[in-house]
Amino acid sequence: MTYHEISLYRLFSQKLLETSPSSPQEIVHHLGAMQAQDYGMAKWAIGSRCGATEKEIEEAINSAQIIRTHILRPTWHFVAAEDIYWMLDLSGPQVQKMTISSAKKYDYDSKKLDQTNSKIEKLLAGNNHLTREEIMQELDIKKSSSQDFLGANIMMHAELEGLVCNGKMKGKQITYALLEERVKKPKTKLTKEEGLAKLAKRYFESHGPATLLDFSWWSGFSPTICNAVINAIKLQLNCIEIEDKIYYYGNQPFINYHLNKNxxxxxxxxxxxxxxxxxxxxxxxxxxxxxxxxxxxxxxxxxxxxxxxxxxxxxxxxxxxxxxxxxxxxxxxxxxxxxxxxxxxxxxxxxxxxxxx
Incomplete structure (x- = not known):
């Protein structure tokens, strides 16, 4: 397999070689988590893979089939509703360390963040969808450049705690809502080992061929942890070595497209x-x-x-x-x-x- 073939296979595994008949939610589920800090462009990332219009994708987000929140690395991602809780359980604690450390610069320790979460929960209860600015006004946090960073930290902490996620769009403004009012919480939880195995398998099936360091970068987990989980699921993956790098990918059949118009x-x-x-x-x-x-x-x-x-x-x-x-x-x-x-x-x-x- 050459680099050209790797790139071609990635187009296939990411559902870009042919427009998929999948729904927007199915595309997000397939990819596990899709980076989404640029909201307009992130919607097109879904649309380019399934043929849905922007309006159809917006509806899937507004109806909570697709959730936009902070997960994996400390940035916005789209996640399918069915995946949100186990992914938060898995990656939330490690990303949370960064948000708690950052909030301390503004004299917000874990206790104060938890107290703020209680206030946010009361504000949003009853399917009340508010913008970040509206929430900060209710928390009496003044609008300024430094306080804006604090507001971002507070809301990211609430997301990673599984308290809030995106709400319905308010015109062109993004809102927050209570996660449990948007997506029903499952009765069972995965162990950390089960969650890591599920995340790794999803990544290599939807992004492969990819290396251990690629998975570590995407997931936010250390190379040591990623190496252990790859070893645990190795029999469920294919692999190939190129220039002393091992690339892992799923077992799905691949049609070797040679398109002049790709x-x-x-x-x-x-x-x-x-x-x-x-x-x-x-x-x-x-x-x-x-x-x-x-x-x-x-x-x-x-x-x-x-x-x-x-x-x-x-x-x-x-x-x-x-x-x-x-x-x-x-x-x-x-x-x-x-x-x-x-x-x-x-x-x-x-x-x-x-x-x-």
Whole structure:
């Protein structure tokens, strides 16, 4: 297996080679957790894999089929409702250490955070969905740059405790609601070992071929823990060694697609790049600084035949959406016309006219 084949297989395992008939919730469940700090782009990450429109995905989020919360690494993720509790049980405690440490800078220790959670629970009880600003006003936390960091810490702590998650959108504003009012709590819990095994199997089946360090990066667990869990489920996975690295992937049958027209316009922070520690299989080293920065900002990307060839951005106009592209190498207009075909999926998703400039 070559790097090209690894990248092609990842497109397959991430359900990008063909638009899947799956629902938005099924796509999120398949991938385990999808990075979602850029809310608009994160919705397109789902839509690019199943053909659903933005409105349909928004409805799945508003109806709590898909939950947006902090989980795994300390960032926003989309998680399927059926996975939210066991994933929080598994990863919440380790991410919580970071939020508690950060909150101490504002004189909020664990006791004070717990007291604040009690107040938040009372505020949101009865399916009361409030924005963070509304919650902070009720907590008498003034709006300022430093207090905004405190507010983010308070709400992240509440999320990781399993108290709150995203509520229904209030216009264009994101709200919080009580998790147990959105998703019924299961009667049984997984052990930590069971949770780790489930998370690892889900990752390699939906993101493979990937390495131990890729899984460690994505999950937030140490390489030592990840190595132990991979050894525990190794018989349930396939593996291959390339340049002294072992890549693990699922047992699902793979059709070796050789498509001349394999073009994808993918969102910022898409799993196809961000879920791996190193990304050389999908993007040449000399182009990586054009697609993502050292401090973790990822741009929307254009992929052709499983390789990143450029970036794009969109802006909303009165009666259309404008798309601007930037290719890494000089590209002839005839070639661009072929590459521009890939944006039609985004046009269908938005249900809006797209003009490329």
């Amino acid at each position: 073009i994808h316009y993918l969102p910022a922070f898409d799993e196809i790049l961000i879920s791996y520690k190193t990304r050389e299989a999908s993007i040449l080293l000399e182009h990586q600084s054009k697609a993502f920065t050292n401090n973790g900002i990822f741009k929307p990307i254009i992929m052709e035949n499983s390789k990143v060839v450029g970036t794009w951005k969109r802006s909303y106009k009165k009666d259309h959406v404008k798309i601007e592209t930037e290719f890494f190498n000089e590209t002839e207009m005839s070639k661009k016309a072929i590459l521009f075909e890939g944006i039609k999926a985004f046009e269908n998703y938005l249900e809006n006219k797209i003009i490329i400039e």
